[in-house]
Amino acid sequence: MTLPHRPVRGSQTGRPIMALLDLLGRRWAMRILWELRQGPLVFRSLQEACGNVSPTILNTRLKELRQAALVTLEQGKGYRLTPLAAELVELVHPLNDWAQRWTDALGGDYENP
Amino acid sequence: MTLPHRPVRGSQTGRPIMALLDLLGRRWAMRILWELRQGPLVFRSLQEACGNVSPTILNTRLKELRQAALVTLEQGKGYRLTPLAAELVELVHPLNDWAQRWTDALGGDYENP
DNA sequence: ACGTGTGCTACTGTTTATGTAGCAACCAAT
């Protein structure tokens, strides 16, 4: 796992932002955080929310996210964002609006290819 | 390539935010945009800025980002963010501060493993 | 004892990324 204070895959700067980009740049990482934004989900619910991602990779990401103190597992509740991770997701929220404008800007070029 | 209005890898919702998370969830995608935030870079400079990422994957990502209208290639200038992508990077900027707090919150636990 | 739901792993195959080398086009100076 790549964490701050440790060398980061690719660039060995160890700068926090690089560690973050590295962590979030892994498949399903951001999506998992996104799907947990409105409350905890048990493993299979989270799996379904992520479009039935394979349990292999889901569990791998969850391990990483728990190591990074972004996600916790609570007995009977499921997986939950830590307060810090909840802030992170809030920061990501504006991307929603941007993505809509992005779609509009791309226009109908991809509507009927 | 995955673009809005088209099914997204994993989840077939086609929602813009999912397309975005999918695109940015690929290795080096966010990092490339990040490194271009302060002006255009030619291929090899960009490669170096990304910690000497392999040209194979760099070129693959650049193709995708250009298709997604986030990056353009200008003769003699190199690769440049589109205005829309520049806005995106601005949205990502707060992650820098968050990442610092994240590092602090993780504490010295990973300093000397 | 049975069914249900939990988190999670084993296994196999495919996809994606890495690392090295090098090409063709351009341009400037010798």
Place this chain on the structure above:
DNA sequence: ATTGGTTGCTACATAAACAGTAGCACACGT
């Protein structure tokens, strides 16, 4: 006009990451 540098980019072989299916061990209630 040929050398040397830079550009964007590709081929190839190897390694790592991911995907998809099946199923285990544990806990719970009935």
